[in-house]
Amino acid sequence: MINQLVSNIKKTGAPIVVGLDPMLSYIPEQVQKKAFAEFGETLEGAAEAIWQFNKEIVDKTYDLIPAVKPQIAMYEQFGIPGLTAFKKTVDYCKEKGLVVIGDIKRGDIGSTSAAYATGHIGKVQVGGNTFAPFDEDFVTVNPYLGSDGVKPFIDVCKKEQKGLFILVKTSNPSSGEFQDQLIDGRPLYELVGEKVNEWGQECMGCSYSYVGAVVGATYPEMGKVLRKIMPKAYILVPGYGAQGGQGKDLVHFFNEDGLGAIVNSSRGIIAAYKQEKYASFGAEAFGDASRAAVEDMIADIRGALENR
């Protein structure tokens, strides 16, 4: 799957991911009204609204981008109907040729991690039948439980040719509370980065590993160090846009070949029509506003890479 991600990035020339994080408050009134008219103000109604919202954004942007990252929490909050909308979104994006990164941030004791890996990137056996339940291409993994919590994900990746992004240095303001703690004089995130590099050597694609890392755009200096520690890991970089990251901060997340990193923006793209810059599109044309925001993000990152 890493090979498809790299190929999609080369084809589009856009090292970006659209984060599909649909909160009801981002969904224009006309979309909500239609969904509620059919399903009522219910979990089913909310799930229909988020699915229709996602579909319009994907339809308006898929030709520009290599990948999407649906954040499962945004769907789980609507219970089973929300998870059905998650699955519909995954399948639709794959039909459109996009790589799907399920932002699920799972990780547990080995046997439980194995079940998470099976459900999201693997296959489950039911009697004589085999199912791929969620079937994302990549998932995000929390490595805090150690190697035995990560290995089941790696095993499924090898078997199914899927991929992982392991949390190394997260973008949030308090990520340093634990992740920056020094152990024998070195920050914990560097030690996790070394582990990601080691795990990744077991499953190499053509030029990059199936095992990637998450490093926040909000910590560019740390990204520079981690790029060197994990030369073959693709880095998923959240924190662009709504969290303050900009193209000029991100050049050191990339390798000299212009590859090696993929930058996510969720609210900055899907709720673009609410920003002053794109307000002229109006809520009716929210998908066009998202397309304009994608074009601006690509130009910002390309410009930064060309001028480095």
Ligand SMILES: O=c1ccn([C@@H]2O[C@H](COP(=O)(O)O)[C@@H](O)[C@H]2O)c(=O)[nH]1
């Ligand atoms: O370190 C991390 C890891 C994951 N995320 C996720 O990325 C998006 C960011 O959304 P924006 O609207 O672009 O801020 C969201 O799904 C987070 O859960 C992250 O932000 N930082």
